[in-house]
Amino acid sequence: MKKLFLLFLCIPYFAFAQKTTILKGTVKNKEKQPIENVSVKFGNTGTTTDENGNYSVRIPFKEEITIIFRHVSYKTFTKKLTATSRNSIRFSPILSLKTEKLKEVVVKDRRKEAQGITKIDVNKAKNIVGPNAGVENVLMTLPGVNNNNELSTQYNVRGGNFDENLVYVNGIEVYRPFLIRSGQQEGLSFINSNMVQNINFSAGGFQAKYGDKLSSVLDITYRKPTEIATTVDASLLGASATFEGGFLDNKLSVLTGIRYRDNSLFVNSKQIETNFRPRFTDLQSYISYDFSNQLTLSYLSNFSLNNYDYQPISRRTRFGTIADPLELIVFYQGKEENNYFTLFNALSADYKVNDNLSFRTTVSSYNTQEEEYYDVLASYNLGEVDANIGSQDFGEVDFSEGIGSQLNHARNDLDALINNVQIRGTYKKDRIQWDFGVKYQNEDIRERIREWEVIDSLGFSVRPPNHAGNNQPYEPFEGPITPFQNIREDNKVQINRISGFVQINERLFWNDNEVWYNFGIRAQNWTVSSNGNNSKSQLIISPRAQFAIKPNWARDMLFRFSGGWYSQPPSYRELKDFNGKINVDVKAQKSIHLVTGMDYSFNLWERPFKLTTELYFKDLSNVNAYSVDNVRIRYRADNITTAYAHGLDVRLNGEFVPGSESWVSLGYLKTEENINNRGNIARPSDQRIKFGILFQDYVPNLPNLKAYLNLVYNTGVPGGAPAYSDVYQFQERLRDYKRADLGVSYVFTDANKQYQTGFLSKFKELTAGLELFNMFDIQNAITNTWVRDVYSKTQFGIPNFMTGRVLNFKVSMKF
Incomplete structure (x- = not known):
């Protein structure tokens, strides 16, 4: 029945x-x-x-x-x-967006602007022209963001260094390798731009929900696909493939990308002749499953393998002035073999209790295994070039000022394992939102350092400075040859961290003016142990606040103010001094950070534009001073330095060409440090003027033919100092950095132009184009090589030039 x-x-x-x-x-x-x-x-x-x-x-x-x-x-x-x-x-x-004018007031969501966050168009990250095209390449065009190394994805923000930037993917912090010395070793960025849905960036004054760093936050969200598609990109620099799809009635979403890159095209354009095989491979997956409207489980993984085989042959660099030109000629023997293996896994569970309360729990693990092996012998001749136009030897070296050689050796191994678990929650009631969270992290780093350098000048081995016992030529010296630099350390470091935060946000109206405010506080406690030495438990408290107001004016303007006491507890790199020794008692660097800004939105030529300005000031204490060699940072690990940074950032973006957003940015920065009360000198990141343009255009009668222009001008940064030298005596700057990259592409088919028959009907998207990097073939320097003059006993800083003009072909397709 x-x-x-x-x-x-x-x-x-x-x-x-x-x-x-x-x-x-x-x-x-x-x-x-x-x-x-x-x-x-x-x-x-x-x-x-x-x-x-x-x-x-x-x-x-x-x-x-x-x-x-x-x-x-x-x-x-x-x-x-x-x-x-x-x-x-x-x-x-x-x-398609409506183009007609509306008489009614259009209400905009200004929450990101009120928080001082720049939202970047994902398509720009995919289409921007640059040697390392992607999210970081877009950042280089923003004011306050600098990088003089086109082979690196690292960047400095408002006077900070690479280690002071937070990078999140789906709310999970990601890390950079430890032993990377140069941009050409670095390989691929963690962020796969073909998998990105949202890009948010803050150059300072960020909220308490973000971590404990001093400079910036890059917050990336990977998308959850709903349809099956495959995207393939290929060029002379490598290839990538991305598969995405929604399954089980879109409860299961899968996003997987694989990338391969070979930077030989760039390195072969440099002044050093080499046999070079830089190979970088990366595999990422983001998988999400909706068990119900309340529970979602997500998994993010990354596998990367960088093989860097480098065999230099010779180098010829001419520098100096027109009246007094010099030339360095170097012949090399030996090679360098580096391997960087990285594995990252993260599992997240999102649970929505009700419409007001939700939680996210994340467990993640990051492991990097790095090998740095090299034996390179360099024999050099530093000579004066005949500048007499009437001379038969014009342009040739007629006098040698420095002759010598140096042998560099390393057998460095590092294995780092970083595990953490965190719980975050959000509670909303009316217009008020509370965010809170707690995180535990364990870092286990083991490093073996075997690194030395022998320098020979005119047949004599150069010993380290202040090395006693040599009274030649009056007394024969019978001691052993001592390397100029010699580091032998075995470091086993354990770091345990517990951190947490709570913050409140509210949007309200004050008379007819719209107001946002945010107040939060972070705390972190950590201990360090290394080879039997244990640090005391250290604690930092970091209060932060934001306030923004949009007046009820005829002009669309927004004013914001933010600041706080920011702290950066030391990472493993910051615990290690120049000689590889660990100081477990290094304190957190601290910064009082103040930012005030304004956004002005207006129409020009009946098209939308926005002018953004920000004025900032940082007062830093307990500073861990450092030196920079390419992308390698070496710290003093002593906290005896104070510093400051202040500047102004201006950015104008809008539709200079109808339908295509472009922008112009200008930044001014001054940052100095005072080491042990000896007086202020420029910090390694003191890049005074920054000017950048990102411009997009298309042919009016042929709109599928598009052009992308990326222009960057940076004034020179300090060029560093030789080993064992006093940085106060070496304050010369590198030459200004100037670069222009141009890309031209033709869109055969996309979402707006589909074919029902023929070859093109097989593609959802198909684009092909050419890229011209460093189109004016400008010689930009990233660091100096220091060579001794045997007569004056002085040292010359010889610039290491970056890549020259390079032409690349690329094609992108989606099925």
Whole structure:
């Protein structure tokens, strides 16, 4: 009887199912971003898209209908459909923004701007031209962000160094390798730009929910795909492939990308002749499964392998002035073999208790195994070049000022394992939002350092400075040859950290003025142990605040203020001094940070523009002074330095060309440090003037032919100092950094231009183009090589030039 009753209940369902089918899809804009709250309707039936642009609605079977997609900010889209199959139908339209003027006031979401966060268009990260095209390359065009090394993805922000930047992917902090010395060894960035959905960047004054660093935050979100697609990119520099798809009625989303890169094209354009095989491989996956509307489980993994085989042959560098030119000629023997293996895994669970309360728990593990092996003998001749135009030897070296050689040896191994678990929560009530969290992290680093350098000048071995016992030529010296530098250390370091934060956000109205405020506080406690030495437990407290107001003016302006007491507990690199020894008692660097800014949005030539300005000041104490050699940072590990930084950042972005956003940025920075009360000198990151342009254009009668121009000008930074020298005596700067990269591409097909027949019908997207790097072939220097003059006993800083002009071909396709 019960079975018969159930059968009668199911008859209407089966009858209805036979007469209908499911229509579903994803509604996006021309920038391929999902659109939320789009009305999807036919007749009296309809639905709306969710936050990911997805919709699902039942339509009649074998009956023509007209389905309408409506949104207040986009043009209405209509489509006639007839379901000819009982299987679900997928239709994903592209909506175009409305271009007509509206008399009503358009309400904008200004939360990111109020927080001092720059939101970067994902398409720019994919299309921008540069040797390391991607998210970091876009950052280089922003004011306050500097980098003079086109082979590196590292960057300095407002006077800080590479180690002072926070990078998050889906709320999980990621790390850079420990032993990397040069940009050409660095390989691929952790961030795969083909997997990115959102890019948010803060150059300072960021909230307490972010970690304990002094300079900046780059917050990346990987997307959750809803449709199956494969994207393939290929060029003379390497290739990548990305697979994405939504399965099990879009409960399961899979996003996987593999990348391969070979930088030989760039290195072969430098002044050093080499046999070079730099190979970088990277595999990433982001998998997410929705168990219910309340529980989602996500998994993020990364595997990377960098093999760096380097065999220098010769080098010829001419420098100096027109009246007094010099030339360095070097012949090399030996080679360098470095390997960097990295494995990263993170598992996250998001649980939504109700509409007001949600939690995220994350467990992650990062392991890096690095080998740095080299034996390189360099024999050099530093000579004066004949500058007499009438001379038969014009342009030739006619007098040698320095002759010698140096042998560099290393057998360095490092194994680092970083494990952490964190719980974060969000509670919303009315217009107030509370964020809170706690995190435990254990760092286990083991490093074996065997590194020495022998310097020979005119047949005599150069001993370390202040080395007693040599009274030649009056007394014969019978002691052993002592390396100029010699480091032999075995470090076993354990760091345990417990950190937490709580912050409150609110949006309200003060009279007719819109106001945002944020107040939060962070705390971290940590201990360090190394080879039997244990540090005392150290604690830092970091209060931070933000305030923004949008006055009820006719002009669209926003004013914001932020600041706080920021602290940076030492990482393993900061615990290690120049000689490789660990100081377990290194304290956290501290900074009082103040930022004030303004955003002014306006229309020019009937197109949107925005002018952003920020004025900032940092007062730093307990500073751990450092030196920079390419991308290698070496710390003093003593906290005896104070410093300051102040500057002004200005950025104008908008549609200089209709439909294409471009920007111009200008930054001024001054940062100095006082080491042990000896007086202020420029810090290694003291880059006074920064000017950048990111410009996009297209041919009016041929809009699928597009051009991308990336221009950067930076004034020179301090050129560093030789080993064992006094940095106060070496304050010469490198030459100004000037670079222009141009890219031209043609879009054969994309979301706005589809083919039903022929070869192009097989592609969802197909683009091909050419890239010209360093188009003016400007010689930019990143560091100095120091060579001794045997007569004056002085040392010359000989610039190490970066890459020259390089032409690259690339193609991108999506199936």
